[in-house]
Amino acid sequence: MEDKRMVNKSAQFKNMIKHIDQVPENVIKEEERLTAASPFRQKFHIEAKSGFLNDPNGFSFFNGKYHLFYQWTPLAFKKDPSIWHHGWYHLASSDLVNWEDLGPAIESDSPLDKHGTYSGSAMTVNDKLFCIYTGNTWTNTQTDDWRRLPYQVGAWMDKKNRFEKIDKPLITDSFSDCTGHFRDPKIWMHDNNYYAVLGAQRRNLTGTAKIIKSVGSDLTQWQKYGELKTDEKHLGYMWECPDYFEVDGQGVLLFSPQGLPAKGDHYRNIYQTGYFIGEPLNYDTLEFKHEKFKELDAGFDFYATQTMEAPDGRRIMLAWFGISEIDYPTTKYHYSGCLTIPRELIIKDKKLLQRPIRELKSLRKKETQINLLIDDSMSELNLTGMVTQELDFEVDLSLAEKFVLDLRADQENSHHTRLIIDKEKQACILSRKDSGVMFAEKYGTERRRQVKFQEKLHLHIFIDVSSVEIFIGKGEVVFSARIFPNEDQTKIFVQSIGGESHLVGKIWDL
Numbered sequence: 001m002e003d004k005r006m007v008n009k010s011a012q013f014k015n016m017i018k019h020i021d022q023v024p025e026n027v028i029k030e031e032e033r034l035t036a037a038s039p040f041r042q043k044f045h046i047e048a049k050s051g052f053l054n055d056p057n058g059f060s061f062f063n064g065k066y067h068l069f070y071q072w073t074p075l076a077f078k079k080d081p082s083i084w085h086h087g088w089y090h091l092a093s094s095d096l097v098n099w100e101d102l103g104p105a106i107e108s109d110s111p112l113d114k115h116g117t118y119s120g121s122a123m124t125v126n127d128k129l130f131c132i133y134t135g136n137t138w139t140n141t142q143t144d145d146w147r148r149l150p151y152q153v154g155a156w157m158d159k160k161n162r163f164e165k166i167d168k169p170l171i172t173d174s175f176s177d178c179t180g181h182f183r184d185p186k187i188w189m190h191d192n193n194y195y196a197v198l199g200a201q202r203r204n205l206t207g208t209a210k211i212i213k214s215v216g217s218d219l220t221q222w223q224k225y226g227e228l229k230t231d232e233k234h235l236g237y238m239w240e241c242p243d244y245f246e247v248d249g250q251g252v253l254l255f256s257p258q259g260l261p262a263k264g265d266h267y268r269n270i271y272q273t274g275y276f277i278g279e280p281l282n283y284d285t286l287e288f289k290h291e292k293f294k295e296l297d298a299g300f301d302f303y304a305t306q307t308m309e310a311p312d313g314r315r316i317m318l319a320w321f322g323i324s325e326i327d328y329p330t331t332k333y334h335y336s337g338c339l340t341i342p343r344e345l346i347i348k349d350k351k352l353l354q355r356p357i358r359e360l361k362s363l364r365k366k367e368t369q370i371n372l373l374i375d376d377s378m379s380e381l382n383l384t385g386m387v388t389q390e391l392d393f394e395v396d397l398s399l400a401e402k403f404v405l406d407l408r409a410d411q412e413n414s415h416h417t418r419l420i421i422d423k424e425k426q427a428c429i430l431s432r433k434d435s436g437v438m439f440a441e442k443y444g445t446e447r448r449r450q451v452k453f454q455e456k457l458h459l460h461i462f463i464d465v466s467s468v469e470i471f472i473g474k475g476e477v478v479f480s481a482r483i484f485p486n487e488d489q490t491k492i493f494v495q496s497i498g499g500e501s502h503l504v505g506k507i508w509d510l
């Protein structure tokens, strides 16, 4: 894999710049103009003005506001001239819904991060925001024996959103039993000590998580503390973006392992995201006793999660609503990627449930009540014609076998994104076989999950211009999918098979 990347990297190195403001304004404007012309621009999801967006970073609460950054490669799709710049892009919000654009934040301008300001996290410390991230560098680039040399780098942000990097690395290089794949520190505090968990690859090419710990209180010195001792020694070849937190006295390690082979309905995406739930971490031995790995999202596009604890104690998570190596139809407009809606994480029966955060209610505009008996004819839900909507209803299948919901459908309903609830099989199936512009077909066009229910099932759905997020039951199953419908796909159709279904709930334009 690395070999393939070498070629790209050498091209990038030739045209690397430290600061985005070194790029002539007309070049940036042209990229933004192209992006703005896309018919797929989201309405209430975070997207970049142009270029490539991936992981959420530095999700935190500081100085009375939520702060959120994302991995940004602004000129990723500009080939001529190809200029490479990579860093964190900064947003702030008082409600997690309306975001203030604070522009490029940490950039790859120091010897410690010269080949990439990679993912990391942030935490309020006194009157500043402390950010910790991986500075990616390559050594031996003149030879065929390139090697990653990762640094863990610290930076302070003040109340005016100005950054100052700490000159010396907090940690240099990887653990001795690991390869150069060692990154994505997620910081937290325990008993007055700061810890961070990082994703790593052991020398035997298995994935793991390592812990570093700060020495002293000024956060400039850290030590390699040890490996997180989980029960999984062979779960993929690399773990990215790990996050350790506790909810209701239980420990959770949420991370993105790469290299899990597909197994039944699970691990169908190129890379996965999931979690262990267990007893709280033992800080002396680093032992973490946990249940089996569980995949978090049942959809197609979900990776590199990051959580934070809101001031009211809720654990809130965002993810990259995308996955690497997928060629999204938006690349034609020189951008790719967005973030999921923020979701609250709740633990029930040793499982993580995901719920859309309550603040999203402020997006609601026109409300329509529904109380409908659906039969076996394919019928249009008579709505307002807006494509951006929230649906929140219960389906009663006591007299039916299956319920079919076609979102973003055209008039003939020959194109749509289809959700099927199958009572007999106790399963939900999401298909984007006929969703519109096709992509990533080699990873399959259907996702399926078992869902236990008696007769009624709750569905809570967010539809944006080019995505659906479907929360099922109490949030035990969530399908996140990017879709790229044609412009005439503005309708919703429903059908009940094997008897009538009863729908009761509400729909809002967003």
Ligand code: FRU
Binding pocket: 054, 055, 071, 118, 119, 120, 134, 183, 184, 240, 241, 304, 324
């Ligand atoms: C995950 C990831 C991280 C890395 C970042 C670089 O998508 O590969 O491991 O820090 O992206 O952009």
